[in-house]
Every structure is written in C-alpha cells, then in structure tokens.
Amino acid sequence: MIIRTRKPSDVPSSEITPEDVYMNRRRFIRDASAGAAALAFAPSVLGASVLGTPERGSRQQIPARFQNMKTELDEDLNPYSDVTGYNNFYEFGTGKEDPARNAGDFKPKPWTVRVGGLVDKPGEYQLEDFIGPSNVEDRVYRMRCVEAWSVVVPWRGFPLSDVINRVEPTGDAKFVEFKTIVRPEEMPGQNTGVLDWPYTEGLRMDEAMNPLTLMTTGLYGMDLPNQNGAPLRLITPWKYGFKGVKSIVSMNFVEDMPLNTWWVQNRREYGFYANVNPEVDHPRWTQARERRLGELRRRETLMFNGYTEQVQSMYEGMDLTRWI
Amino acid sequence: MVFRLKVVLWLGALAPAVWLGTAFYLDMFGTSAVGVSAFGPGLDVTGAAGAKLLTTPTLGANPIEKLTHVTGMTTLVLLLITLSVTPIRRLTGWNRVIKLRRPLGLFAFFYAFSHFSIWAGLDQTLVWSWMLEDIVERPYITLGFVGLVILIPLAITSTTGWIRRLGKRWTLLHRGIYVAATLGVIHFYWLVKADVRLPILFAVILGLLMSARVVFSLQKRRKISPSKISPSKISPKGDARPLNP
Numbered sequence A: 001m002i003i004r005t006r007k008p009s010d011v012p013s014s015e016i017t018p019e020d021v022y023m024n025r026r027r028f029i030r031d032a033s034a035g036a037a038a039l040a041f042a043p044s045v046l047g048a049s050v051l052g053t054p055e056r057g058s059r060q061q062i063p064a065r066f067q068n069m070k071t072e073l074d075e076d077l078n079p080y081s082d083v084t085g086y087n088n089f090y091e092f093g094t095g096k097e098d099p100a101r102n103a104g105d106f107k108p109k110p111w112t113v114r115v116g117g118l119v120d121k122p123g124e125y126q127l128e129d130f131i132g133p134s135n136v137e138d139r140v141y142r143m144r145c146v147e148a149w150s151v152v153v154p155w156r157g158f159p160l161s162d163v164i165n166r167v168e169p170t171g172d173a174k175f176v177e178f179k180t181i182v183r184p185e186e187m188p189g190q191n192t193g194v195l196d197w198p199y200t201e202g203l204r205m206d207e208a209m210n211p212l213t214l215m216t217t218g219l220y221g222m223d224l225p226n227q228n229g230a231p232l233r234l235i236t237p238w239k240y241g242f243k244g245v246k247s248i249v250s251m252n253f254v255e256d257m258p259l260n261t262w263w264v265q266n267r268r269e270y271g272f273y274a275n276v277n278p279e280v281d282h283p284r285w286t287q288a289r290e291r292r293l294g295e296l297r298r299r300e301t302l303m304f305n306g307y308t309e310q311v312q313s314m315y316e317g318m319d320l321t322r323w324i
Numbered sequence B: 001m002v003f004r005l006k007v008v009l010w011l012g013a014l015a016p017a018v019w020l021g022t023a024f025y026l027d028m029f030g031t032s033a034v035g036v037s038a039f040g041p042g043l044d045v046t047g048a049a050g051a052k053l054l055t056t057p058t059l060g061a062n063p064i065e066k067l068t069h070v071t072g073m074t075t076l077v078l079l080l081i082t083l084s085v086t087p088i089r090r091l092t093g094w095n096r097v098i099k100l101r102r103p104l105g106l107f108a109f110f111y112a113f114s115h116f117s118i119w120a121g122l123d124q125t126l127v128w129s130w131m132l133e134d135i136v137e138r139p140y141i142t143l144g145f146v147g148l149v150i151l152i153p154l155a156i157t158s159t160t161g162w163i164r165r166l167g168k169r170w171t172l173l174h175r176g177i178y179v180a181a182t183l184g185v186i187h188f189y190w191l192v193k194a195d196v197r198l199p200i201l202f203a204v205i206l207g208l209l210m211s212a213r214v215v216f217s218l219q220k221r222r223k224i225s226p227s228k229i230s231p232s233k234i235s236p237k238g239d240a241r242p243l244n245p
Helices: A019-040 A080-085 A098-105 A160-167 A205-209 A261-265 A308-315 B002-029 B048-055 B063-092 B095-123 B128-137 B139-156 B160-166 B168-174 B176-191 B197-224
Strands: A112-117 A123-126 A137-144 A149-159 A175-180 A200-204 A214-219 A233-235 A248-254 A289-292
Touching: A080 A149, A080 A214, A149 A160, A160 A205, A160 A214, A160 A248, A175 A205, A200 A205, A200 A261, A205 A308, B002 B063, B002 B095, B063 B095, B063 B176, B063 B197, B095 B139, B128 B139, B139 B168, B139 B176, B160 B168, B168 B176, B176 B197
Parallel strands: A112 A248, A149 A289
Antiparallel strands: A112 A123, A137 A149, A149 A214, A175 A200, A175 A248, A214 A233
C-alpha cells in the first residue's frame, strides 16, 4: 500500500498533551533514544541516523515511529538532515544548502491562502480552515528532482481534493494555478532576477484530484521547516520536484493551462507536466538514472517515479515525449 | 617577494583540497552534538546552526556532488589566475612573477584531474557505458572532457627539459590553455540551471584576460614590425621562458 494513512486513533500525543508536560516527558525519551540511536546507527560511510534533534533550539524530537518507515518498495527514509539541509528553493538562493541557511527570517504564521477564479466559494482562507480533525496524514513518498537526485520523505498533509471539494470549482475550471508568496525582505533570492517571481505552478484538474496529490504542511511528523516551503506546499510524487510549489498563497482555478515558472524560464527543457520519465532525457543530462541521497551507485529512475499504477490512466493517449 | 607569493600560492591552492579532506574526515569520524550522523553534521538547521554551516566543513547531503563542484570550481579559478600571470607581468613589468605560472598551471591540472576522477569513479562508479554516453551525448560533459584532455600534454611538458626540447613549439602547444579555459567556462555555463551569474563572471574575466593578450600582441607587432623575429622569442631580462601564453 502506497499511502500510509494515519488512523484517527493514532493522533500523536503532542497534539493532545499540553506542550510543557509533553516536553518534560519527551526529554527523558529523547535522551534515552539518543543513546539507543547511537548504538543502533553506528556511523556508516553513506548512511546517517534518521533520529536526531531536528532544529537546534527547538526541543522537538523526531517521533520514533519514523524510525523504520519505508516506501512500498521497501526503501528507507532519508534522514531529516538530508531533507531539510539539501533542496531547491530559489527564493532563498540557488545553491542547495542556501534555503537552510537563508530561510530563518521567513514568517509562516499566520497564513492566508487566496482562492479565486472559477470557483463557487472563492475567498481568503486561513490555513487552519483546511485542516480538519481527521484529514491530516503522514505519507512516505519518493521525491525525484529534475536534476537527477532523489530522496524519500515522510510528508504530512491533506489531499488537495479536500480543498477542491470545499471551494467547489465550476465546470469550466480545467486547471488550478498555484503561486508562492512574494516577500523579498524575507526571501533574499527574490531580490535577484534568476526566476520570474512569483513562482507559479499548475496542475490539470484530474491531477489535482488524484489521491496521491498532497497539500503538505509537515515532514517527519512536524511542521514544515521554512526551507521546505512552510507552511503549505504541494507534493506530486510522480512529477519532478519543481512542480512542488512552496509557501503557497494563492490557488486560482482557470480554464487555460497556467504558465509555470520553469517552463517560462526554459520551455525547451522544462514542461508543464514534468512527469518523471526515464525515457525522456533532459536536453543536457540523462533522466534514466538518479542519485538517491546517501547512496553511492546511481539508481535506475522509475517511470512516473514508481507511481505508474496510480497515475498512468490520466495520460493515456498523450505523447509523453512531447508533453514533457 | 616571489618566494613569499609562492608560499601563498601553495597554501591557497591546497586550501580547497584540505577543506574537502577535513570535511570528509569529520563526516566519517566526527560526531556532532546530535549524536550520530555520518554525512551531515552541521546540517541540522536554522538559527545558530546557520553559522555552524559556514564554519564546520562538511560534504553535506550529497558528498559526491560537493566534491565535484569544489574541484571543478577550483580548476576554473586556478586556470583564470594562471592566465592572469602574463598580463600582470606585462602591465607591471615585474618579470619574476612568471615563476608562479608553472605551479599555478599544475595545480589547475591537479584539480581538473581530481574533478574528472571523482566524476568517473564516484559519480559514474566506473560504468563505462554511462560515461561514454555522457561524454558523447551531453555537450557540457564533452567540453569538460576535451578541456581536460587538452591540459594533459601541457602538464606533461611543463618541465624545464621539455621547454628546452620543444622550443618555439612549446609556446604554441601551451596556447592550448586558452582553449581549455574557454571550454571549462562554457562547461560551467551549460551545466547550471538558471543562475548563470557566476559562469558569466568567469566568462567576463576570461574575456578580459584574452583581450589583454590581443592588445599586447598588436602593440608588439607595431613596435617591431620591420624585423621578422617572432615576438614570443623576445623576453626581457633574458628569461629563458617565452612570454606567451
């Protein structure tokens, strides 16, 4: 089973226990588990412990239930430090360590998402409006970057279809367009012209409604760190990572295919669909293989990043060498 | 003065290698406050840890990429510094600076070769079919590879014995560095996704260094045009080494 759904009974204690009580209790567990982790995960050349203090200063500890989580293909999670220390978020710089370095000043709370276009219930929604008592799930997904590296991440979020059902798009809505917030004073990369801001991405309506499509608010059971797109980002695991627009402030339901940022940047190299496809190379490098962070030898890239079963029916009859 | 500069040169040129070695050692055997983490101590993020990121050497989440990028970048910087020796010499009249050119060039080759070896051995894990496919089908890899191949004979013939043996042909052969540096900069330009600021900066510097050579050669031609002596043979103060490249 590909989607790891948390049972409603499986609410983490952090969500019901008062925080100070919780923290005191956790401190013991943390100290104990740090010792256990030190024994269990002896340093290896290319492996690293999954557990650890995620952020200096914050006293949160990665919940132990992430220790042995795997994808449906029996792949291990990448450690928290990989997921939060190495990624692309050009709003905070173009190097892959820049987001972790430069995202500290970003303020993800409070957060309003403007929903507009061809919907019956447009408006300004608070992030909390989308989060119900039982629709938040942890899901382990592979993430394949167009640059030919990949990670396995336990995301936390809710299905985009929940939002769509709630705002009720009209029959004319064929696509949904997402935009990242523009705050040059908090996002230094936006003071450069490297990309056209705001970062814009889009999905076709059936893609948006696909059960795999996750509006993501967290990873490793905790809130998204700023550098990973706090407080709300998109995850479409069968597509290249750049489809996963971060720090979303607007969702616009439209009739025509939106102009996504990387397509605008270089339409020969980046398409609208951006489906992971080992048979269609990037004009400058092969997409047949990828480096999973933490592994030495490159892996073969899987069609639709391994999610063929769940998504291929959406693309039947489409020439995927043309619709990159 | 030249001796002191040579010390600076050695320290500076070795610094990236030392940094990478230290980072590798710390990643392998160092323990962070967190307890265990093989690759990526210092990668726990935000706040005070931000400063740590800058100061603690680490190869990060993608060590092979880091090794490749640092060695590649160092190669380009050293090639550009090597190419600036002659213009500095011409503009300042300080001839002894030429003594820095050989070690600079050899360090550039050392990093270029490391860059290639890391790519071949660690990134491609010596799978010949992958490497061949990349070299043939990916223009930026083709250029990088050709640039390295051009540098090989230059490194081999860098000794005083070879300079003497090759004479005028040595100068000609070593103009290959113009081609290698140009290919290197294009190689860099073609591999970045959108942020071309640094490759463009390198290209501008390379352009300036090359135009300086054009200007020098025009000046020289004007001065000694009646004679048929090749300008490269003349070297003030009787330095055995030719002026160019």
